[in-house]
Amino acid sequence: MYGMRAQDNTPATHFRSDRMCRVNGELYFSTRENTLEGPFENMETAELKIQAYIARMLLLRTNQ
Numbered sequence: 001m002y003g004m005r006a007q008d009n010t011p012a013t014h015f016r017s018d019r020m021c022r023v024n025g026e027l028y029f030s031t032r033e034n035t036l037e038g039p040f041e042n043m044e045t046a047e048l049k050i051q052a053y054i055a056r057m058l059l060l061r062t063n064q
């Protein structure tokens with residue numbers, strides 16, 4: 001997939017990866033900011049929290 005993020009100087013290829021993982025049996029997701037968010041009880045809760053995280057990051061970006 002080709003595209004540029006706002007902070008990129010040149011176009012680059014970005015590959016999607018599975019950002020969900022289990023650590024000691026608990027669900028977490030990793031972010032572009034290099035954080036591990038969680039733990040979550042189940043996949044449905046994790047997916048809701050991912051959407052909330054994305055919304056929060058977009059809001060922070062528009063407020064800067």
